Amino acid sequence: MRDSVRVRFAPSPTGYLHIGGARTALFNWLFARHNKGVFVLRIEDTDRTRSTEEYIEAILDGMTWLGLDWDEGPFRQTERMDVYRRYIERLLDEGKAYYCYCSPEELEERRRAALKEGRPPKYDGRCRDLDSPPADRPPAVRFRMPRTGQTIVEDLIRGPVVYENEQLDDFIILRSDGSPTYNFVVVVDDVDMGITHVIRGDDHLNNTPKQIHIYRSLGFPVPEFAHLPMILGPDKTRLSKRHGATSVQAYRDMGYLPEALLNYLVRLGWSCGDQEVFTKEELIEKFSLEAIGKSAAVFNPDKLLWLNSQYIKDSPADYISELLVPFLQREGLVGEGEDIDREWLRRAVATLQERSRTLLEMARSMRYYMLEYVELDPRAKEKFVNEKTKPLLEDVRRGLAGVEDFSAGEIEKVFMSVVERHNTKLGKVAQPVRVAITGNTVSPGIFEVLEIVGKERVLKRLDRAIEGI
RNA sequence: GGUCCCAUCGUCUAGUGGUCCAGGACGCCGGCCUCUCACGUCGGUAACACGGGUUCGACUCCCGUUGGGACCGCCA
Numbered sequence: 001m002r003d004s005v006r007v008r009f010a011p012s013p014t015g016y017l018h019i020g021g022a023r024t025a026l027f028n029w030l031f032a033r034h035n036k037g038v039f040v041l042r043i044e045d046t047d048r049t050r051s052t053e054e055y056i057e058a059i060l061d062g063m064t065w066l067g068l069d070w071d072e073g074p075f076r077q078t079e080r081m082d083v084y085r086r087y088i089e090r091l092l093d094e095g096k097a098y099y100c101y102c103s104p105e106e107l108e109e110r111r112r113a114a115l116k117e118g119r120p121p122k123y124d125g126r127c128r129d130l131d132s133p134p135a136d137r138p139p140a141v142r143f144r145m146p147r148t149g150q151t152i153v154e155d156l157i158r159g160p161v162v163y164e165n166e167q168l169d170d171f172i173i174l175r176s177d178g179s180p181t182y183n184f185v186v187v188v189d190d191v192d193m194g195i196t197h198v199i200r201g202d203d204h205l206n207n208t209p210k211q212i213h214i215y216r217s218l219g220f221p222v223p224e225f226a227h228l229p230m231i232l233g234p235d236k237t238r239l240s241k242r243h244g245a246t247s248v249q250a251y252r253d254m255g256y257l258p259e260a261l262l263n264y265l266v267r268l269g270w271s272c273g274d275q276e277v278f279t280k281e282e283l284i285e286k287f288s289l290e291a292i293g294k295s296a297a298v299f300n301p302d303k304l305l306w307l308n309s310q311y312i313k314d315s316p317a318d319y320i321s322e323l324l325v326p327f328l329q330r331e332g333l334v335g336e337g338e339d340i341d342r343e344w345l346r347r348a349v350a351t352l353q354e355r356s357r358t359l360l361e362m363a364r365s366m367r368y369y370m371l372e373y374v375e376l377d378p379r380a381k382e383k384f385v386n387e388k389t390k391p392l393l394e395d396v397r398r399g400l401a402g403v404e405d406f407s408a409g410e411i412e413k414v415f416m417s418v419v420e421r422h423n424t425k426l427g428k429v430a431q432p433v434r435v436a437i438t439g440n441t442v443s444p445g446i447f448e449v450l451e452i453v454g455k456e457r458v459l460k461r462l463d464r465a466i467e468g469i
Numbered sequence: 470g471g472u473c474c475c476a477u478c479g480u481c482u483a484g485u486g487g488u489c490c491a492g493g494a495c496g497c498c499g500g501c502c503u504c505u506c507a508c509g510u511c512g513g514u515a516a517c518a519c520g521g522g523u524u525c526g527a528c529u530c531c532c533g534u535u536g537g538g539a540c541c542g543c544c545a
Contacts, residue, residue: 430504
């Protein structure tokens with residue numbers, strides 16, 4: 001029986017929850033759920049100048065929307081300052097850390113010079129063994145890194161990664177203002193929270209040897225590490241705002257379903273044979289770190305769009321209807337607090353499910369279902385609603401007016417008799433009616449469209465179209 | 470500049486030494502279905518970065534080259 005798995009997602013609230021962060025959260029969540037472990041949420045807000053409450057809210061909100069529920073937290077680092085200081089004291093007492101009196105400006109200066117001369121911009125260790133400290137400035141605290149030997153990161157995805165200790169430098173663990181830095185804090189938190197597996201972005205791989213030394217110097221066991229490949233933009237650089245919409249809420253607002261986004265994200269780096277579409281339960285069951293690839297992946301909006309369309313098509317109409325309401329409101333088709341006939345909406349949605357790729361698209365298609373009248377597209381009108389088709393429209397109007405039970409089945413009968421009387425084809429009748437009713441040449445099947453629009457409005461729109469010829 | 474990581478169709482990927490003249494998915498192109506558009510369905514396009522080894526045999530193992538990425542902060 002292995003120890004129970006504990007993982008965490010630890011975003012810094014300096015922005016919205018973005019695609020990359022969401023995928024990291026997802027992998028952690030899946031790993032926890034698959035192993036019946038614990039998923040901890042921790043907010044890395046030690047950067048007080050850039051962290052905001054608004055972003056914290058946005059991140060929690062995004063997680064909730066995606067259905068990535070956490071078992072513990074959210075913990076905040078700013079609430080744990082005394083814990084960090086205690087450990088720093090200990091390191092100082094044991095000689096595993098030391099005060100550094102170099103000013104940020106001096107450091108920056110030296111770094112620039114080193115870079116310019118092509119030397120590694122590494123701290124030179126000049127305060128490492130200081131015996132007479134200058135008393136005139138507040139010191140920072142640096143970690144005393146071993147100068148020989150090597151450190152091996154046993155990564156679950158990449159295998160062993162070897163670092164020469166001489167490449168590592170004495171990094172700052174406590175700023176001169178008394179606040180601890182990331183590479184230190186992350187270790188203390190992960191230890192305190194009993195994290196067994198650190199699953200995070202590839203960009204942290206090079207920080208890992210430093211952190212391993214912190215674990216060791218504090219006498220704590222080193223957790224397992226799994227570094228996820230990055231998500232890239234089309235130009236193969238790290239995905240960022242430059243590449244357009246990258247926040248989770250942006251996708252929500254564009255009408256993507258959370259399960260579609262999750263499904264897309266999980267396939268960026270993880271695979272399970274040839275399977276593309278997974279339910280959440282399947283993901284939990286099938287997920288494993290071993291099946292994660294090593295190479296970075298380019299974000300492909302087209303495939304996400306396709307997946308979204310699959311989910312819209314295959315979800316129950318009730319569910320889609322529910323999600324659609326906010327979009328209808330935003331499109332001005334439903335007033336705030338206005339009641340809509342749920343059963344009618346469900347039927348309308350059902351006709352649009354296989355031809356909408358996003359909820360926003362669907363909401364826009366709902367115009368001709370919900371408005372009293374629609375504008376006819378000029379080109380469509382010219383081609384289909386004209387002198388030539390007028391007799392057809394009039395005949396359809398006449399037939400429809402006499403229909404008691406205004407159902408798709410009865411409507412079809414009217415169309416068929418019109419087709420027969422004029423010795424023509426259904427298409428010749430359907431298109432003019434489609435344009436008259438929807439304003440355009442594209443819609444679901446004409447019989448069901450008419451049924452949903454309803455007899456009264458159908459007749460009114462036909463009248464108006466005929467008058468407009 | 471240093472260190473580290475990565476490398477199969479345009480993109481996401483399957484492949485774990487022979488079953489691969491490389492499979493699936495998105496996209497794109499064409500057929501079918503059809504009242505339009507979609508959906509669906511059938512078919513097509515398109516890849517093992519390069520060079521050395523190892524081996525009877527390499528997409529698969531090793532080395533190098535090239536290309537890409539990440540990190541080198543008193544940011545996280």
